[in-house]
Amino acid sequence: MTGFSVLLLVFTVISSFFCNSYAQRKPNIVILFADDLGYGDLEVYGHPTSSTPNINILAENGLRFTQFYSASPVCSPSRAALLTGRYQTRSGIWPGVLIPGNKGGLPLNETTIAEVLKQEGYKTAMIGKWHLGVGKAGMYLPTNQGFDEYMGIPYSHDMCPCLKCFYPGDKCFNTCDLQFTGCPLYNGTTIIDQPVDLLGLVERYVDRAKNYIETNAKSGSPFLLYFAFQHTHHPQFAGKSFRNSTLRGTFGDSLAELDWAVGQVMDQLTKSGLSENTFVFFTSDNGPSLRNQNRGGNAGLLKCGKGTSYEGGQRVPAIAHWPGRIAPGRTTELGSTLDLLPTICKITGASLPKATIDGVDMSPIIFNGTKGVRESFYYYFTEPNPKYGLYAVRNRQFKAHYYTEGQINSDPDNHDPDCRPTSKRTARDPPLLYDLLQDPSEQFNLNNVTEYQSIIAELNELKASFEKGMVWGTSQITRDVDPNLEPCCNPGCKPFPICCMCHQKYHSHYYKNSNMYP
Numbered sequence: 362m363t364g365f366s367v368l369l370l371v372f373t374v375i376s377s378f379f380c381n382s383y384a385q386r387k388p389n390i391v392i393l394f395a396d397d398l399g400y401g402d403l404e405v406y407g408h409p410t411s412s413t414p415n416i417n418i419l420a421e422n423g424l425r426f427t428q429f430y431s432a433s434p435v436c437s438p439s440r441a442a443l444l445t446g447r448y449q450t451r452s453g454i455w456p457g458v459l460i461p462g463n464k465g466g467l468p469l470n471e472t473t474i475a476e477v478l479k480q481e482g483y484k485t486a487m488i489g490k491w492h493l494g495v496g497k498a499g500m501y502l503p504t505n506q507g508f509d510e511y512m513g514i515p516y517s518h519d520m521c522p523c524l525k526c527f528y529p530g531d532k533c534f535n536t537c538d539l540q541f542t543g544c545p546l547y548n549g550t551t552i553i554d555q556p557v558d559l560l561g562l563v564e565r566y567v568d569r570a571k572n573y574i575e576t577n578a579k580s581g582s583p584f585l586l587y588f589a590f591q592h593t594h595h596p597q598f599a600g601k602s603f604r605n606s607t608l609r610g611t612f613g614d615s616l617a618e619l620d621w622a623v624g625q626v627m628d629q630l631t632k633s634g635l636s637e638n639t640f641v642f643f644t645s646d647n648g649p650s651l652r653n654q655n656r657g658g659n660a661g662l663l664k665c666g667k668g669t670s671y672e673g674g675q676r677v678p679a680i681a682h683w684p685g686r687i688a689p690g691r692t693t694e695l696g697s698t699l700d701l702l703p704t705i706c707k708i709t710g711a712s713l714p715k716a717t718i719d720g721v722d723m724s725p726i727i728f729n730g731t732k733g734v735r736e737s738f739y740y741y742f743t744e745p746n747p748k749y750g751l752y753a754v755r756n757r758q759f760k761a762h763y764y765t766e767g768q769i770n771s772d773p774d775n776h777d778p779d780c781r782p783t784s785k786r787t788a789r790d791p792p793l794l795y796d797l798l799q800d801p802s803e804q805f806n807l808n809n810v811t812e813y814q815s816i817i818a819e820l821n822e823l824k825a826s827f828e829k830g831m832v833w834g835t836s837q838i839t840r841d842v843d844p845n846l847e848p849c850c851n852p853g854c855k856p857f858p859i860c861c862m863c864h865q866k867y868h869s870h871y872y873k874n875s876n877m878y879p
Contacts (some may be wrong), residue, residue: 363635378554387481387583388391388683390474390640390705393623393629394443394587396436396490396517396594398677399649401661402616402681408659410608412617414626416680419643422653424680424727428797429696432719434667434674434768435743436517437492437838439646439698442587444473444493444506446702446713446720448741453454453834456744459691460849461541463518465837466494466501472714475507475585481711484582486573488566488800489589490515494837495848499550509589512569514544518559518591518598521545526598527614528560534611534656537597542858545848552850553865557597562591567622571629578633581646588626589646594618595653611656637684640708642701644679649773651780665780668768670752671803672760675781681727693798694726694733717832731851739827742786743768747833749786759813761792761820762805774829791817 375591404413405420427816428578437458439447452471459466467473471727476486487503487510494501503511521535521544543556557609570588577584583603591598597615599606607613623643630636649658651666651673652821660666660673661848669672678695699720706713707722726733740753742764767775767784775781794808794817807813848860 369530389451390585392587392642394589395645398645399658399660401659412607415620423680425691426679434647442857443698446718453837462842473507484584487587489513514638527604528601533596542847542861560600567625581766641682645677648674650770663773666769668743695735706829787845
């Protein structure tokens, strides 16, 4: 090799090193989004029999929020709000949740976190539960919403027939929607498995996540990984390694598998040398489904659960993690899933979308341990309606309920009658008033106490101002459902829907033991 060749080789190596180093100065973003995980479900939030060693480590080395809110008490709208930084009412993801065959989805003119980061040179991937629509020819799938890659089921796994939930074939403990096609596993816009075997699903998700992390580590590309788990939504499921592995039974086993998956992602970040350059945020889409009672989630000391505007419906666990950048500890500052987009923009130097953004930057809380920007939070019910608007408003520690209503996911037999679906929408005038710092369980109504009348007046003004500025997007969730839009790997086959069946071999120990594939 000539001297010139040697110099050229050295220059190429050095240039490559500095290029990759420069690229990796942009922090990676990992969002770990659990499903129906309640405020009281994790060890670090006080549950005595849950087994979550990996999430414990995440919390011990990260910042744990005690007053963090999902934007909605149910799935689809909470996911829309997280990805856009906007209340679901603005983007049309109301009322309720999307089901297979819905014609609508997250409007393509909405700007997601993925689309924001792609403008900054990021690779983007979404793994797991989407639940923001499929539409004709897959028009609403993640790959049309800013994600380079997608692997997952496009909605809740109870929205399809459940074949089995535990090894070696224990029954599923909930009735699933038998009228729809089997759960489809997408790779991009292509169905690669239908019905997917739930027993091996999480391992497939984890394998894809680990490969994605390692690939980008080698290329030096900054990346976004949005990992939205099916766990711990009903019917709970878990693979062979986790069945009967906890004291908490069915729910605990499912939670243990979720915890394992979190640990695998965190381990891969470490092995790939990326942990010190990656912002990780773990939270849940809404409160726990209490209707499954012993097989359901837990809201801890909070009132009611999923589907309601009480604290149990929307206050969720949340942990921010970034070694060397985020000091371990606990914060009582207000935060929300709405705040992730503006916070990520701040971290990465990206520009905010040119739209009304309801989220705020959480950087002061996360990085400085100081007071946050957010002082207020606004609560919509499961099925928002412009006629009724907000159900509740929080400002600092005070929360006013203008309407109250129970919901089926908070259990028809709940010991608290306010949580039950038989508790119909009730207007509260004056609004019920609670001091959430003193009374997070919402037990002691203060609205008749003279000294709190000025607080109620202030909350009334905030409510009126917010509702005046709310522009409701056209509803994407209607009863106009087309069975031809249900995902099917064999379009036009008969007899529908059971003919929608195809399988891709997957070599993992779950599948080798499941007898589902040859």
